[in-house]
Amino acid sequence: MTAFDPSTLLNPVIKSLSAYKPVEPLDSLSTELGFRVEDLVKLDANENPYGPPRSVLEALASYDWYHIYPDSAQTRLRERLAALHGVPESMIAVGSGSDELLNNLSQMFLLPGDRILDMPPTFLMYSSNAHLYGAEVVEVPRRPDDYSLNVEAVEAAVLDGRVGDGGPVKIVYAATPNNPTGTWLTDGECERLLDLPALVVLDEAYIEFAGEPSRVARVAEHDNLVVLRTFSKAVGMAGLRLGWGVFPDWLMEQFWKFKQPYNVNQAALVAGLTGLEHWSEVRMVVDRIRAGQRQLWTGLAGISFLDPVPSAANFVLCRVRGRSALEVRDGLRRQGILVRYYDTPLLSGCIRISVGREDQIDRVLTALQEME
Ligand SMILES: Cc1ncc(COP(=O)(O)O)c(C=O)c1O
Known part of the structure; x- marks a missing residue:
C-alpha cells in the first residue's frame, strides 16, 4: 500500500457524483428472473425489437x-x-x-x-x-x-x-x-x-x-x-x-x-x-413499430388503472392510478416483462413501456389486464 491515500488525488467533482444507473444487461436479467434471454420481453430501453436489416x-x-x-x-x-x-x-x-x-x-x-x-x-x-x-x-x-x-x-x-x-x-x-x-x-x-x-x-x-x-x-x-x-x-x-x-x-x-x-x-x-x-427496409420496420405503438397505446388506454400519455415515439409513458407503479413494474418483471419505472418526483407513479414486437405487445397487455 502507498503511504498516502491516492484517492485524494481524484477530481473532487467525480467523487461527489453518484453513478448513472443503466438498464440491466439481458444475460444477468435472464439469470435473475429465471427466463431464457429469448423469452424475456424487454420493453425498458426503447430499443428496436426487430434489430437492423x-x-x-x-x-x-x-x-x-x-x-x-x-x-x-x-x-x-x-x-x-x-x-x-x-x-x-x-x-x-x-x-x-x-x-x-x-x-x-x-x-x-x-x-x-x-x-x-x-x-x-x-x-x-x-x-x-x-x-x-x-x-x-x-x-x-x-x-x-x-x-x-x-x-x-x-x-x-x-x-x-x-x-x-x-x-x-x-x-x-x-x-x-x-x-x-x-x-x-x-x-x-x-x-x-x-x-x-x-x-x-x-x-x-x-x-x-x-x-x-x-x-x-x-x-x-x-x-x-x-x-x-x-x-x-x-x-x-x-x-x-x-x-x-x-x-x-x-x-x-x-x-x-x-x-x-x-x-x-x-x-x-x-x-x-x-x-x-x-433504408427502405428500415422504413418498413419503422412503420411496423408505429403501428405497434398505436396498438399498445389503445390497449393501455383500455386498462382501468393506466392513463397513457400521447406519444410521437416508440414508447408510451403511463400514469398509474390507484395503485403503486412500482408494484405494477414488479408484477410484470416477475413474468419476464421489463418496463421502465422512475423514482423521480416528476415521474412518480409512472411507468414507460417501449413498443415491442406484436407478440410482445400482446404479452404485456395481457399481463396488465390480468392485474385488473
Ligand atoms: C433522448 C435520447 N437521446 C439520446 C439517447 C442515446 O442514444 P445513443 O444510443 O445514440 O447513444 C437516448 C437513448 O435512449 C435517448 O433516449
Missing part, C-alpha cells in the same frame, strides 16, 4: 478488415448522411452513439459554475453530463398535464442567468420527441428556443417514429443549433453504438480538434453504411 448482419460478417484502424473522419458515412439529409458533409459529426456527442458537447462548453437548462422529465444524460463537468442544472419542468414546454419560464431562466449571480446558461437541451414523455417540440417553441443566447441541442433520437420532418437542415440557418441523431432506435443498432449530429461550421472546426481519433469502431461504420443503403 439482415443485410447489416451479413455485411458485418463478411467484412475482412477489422485489423485495420477505422477512418477517423468517418468520410463515407458522412458523405452518405449528407446526401440523404441534404446537409453539407462538413457539418456532420459522428460519435459512438449520440451519447458520446452529448458528452463531447458538455466537455467542450461547460466549466465548473456554468449552467445548462434542462426541461424534466427528460433524458437523464443532459443533467448527468453537466454534473460531470461541475456545471449546474437549471430545471424548468414541463407542464404536468401534457408535458409541453413552459417556454416563458425557459426564456426567463436563460435571460436571468445572464444577469444573475450564477454562471451563464450555456446549453438548452430539448429532446423531440422527448424521452420519456413522447412529446413533440412545435415549430413555435423551437423558434423561441433558437432566439435565446445559448446553444440549443435538439435531440432527435426518436424522430423517425414521429412522422414529422427532422430539423437537421435548420442548422445551416442557426449558428446556435445542434441536432443529434442516432442509429440506435430506427435502425436497431443500439448495441453497435453509432450516432451523428449536425453542427454549425464554427463548432465543427473545434470538434475536429477535440474528438478522439478512433471514436467510432469499424463494425459500427460498416453496419451504419449498410443500414443507409437499405
